[in-house]
Amino acid sequence: MNTNNKNWLLSLILLAAVAHPGLAHAEVIQWEANGHYYEYLEELATWEEAHIIAENRTVNGNPGYLVTLTSQDENDFVYYQVLGGDAPAPWGDPWIGGYQNSDHSAPDLNWHWVTTEDFDWVNWAPGEPNDFDEIYGEMYLQFTPGGGGMWNDHHSLNPKPMIIEYSNDVVATDESSWGSVKSLYR
């Protein structure tokens, strides 16, 4: 695709995002590698709230879910192109779609994506995951503040912005299994 076509496509995508009602921060970008759409949503929510917000949104008929980062290339695209590198919102680095399914696990065990994708590629920041909060544990995934796109495990008590991915390729975790475990989380 030549530069003019790329610019035209980007304009179309941005126009579609601007036309989408109710967004606090509207910019939807498509990744050529997989055709998925990605959006940084500057709406503050706990991880559990963000999970629901994401699953109630669509772009061009593609259902949303908190972003799943399953390769270095995807992580780099989201961090540099969608989030703009080390320039996240000042009130906190955004949620991404990983969660841990037991508060009795070692910090690095039993992590899952909100989709059916395997949690086999990881990008932990040095010293993470660490269950730093001894009271609530740290069961949710976020970009670590100022951390070059690496990850931190965190509790869900502080509202943060989120990154949403949109595609028809992956089936979201069904609500029955999600419902049975989410009451464990903080």
Ligand SMILES: [Ca+2]
């Ligand atoms: Ca993904």
Ligand SMILES: [Ca+2]
């Ligand atoms: Ca942590």
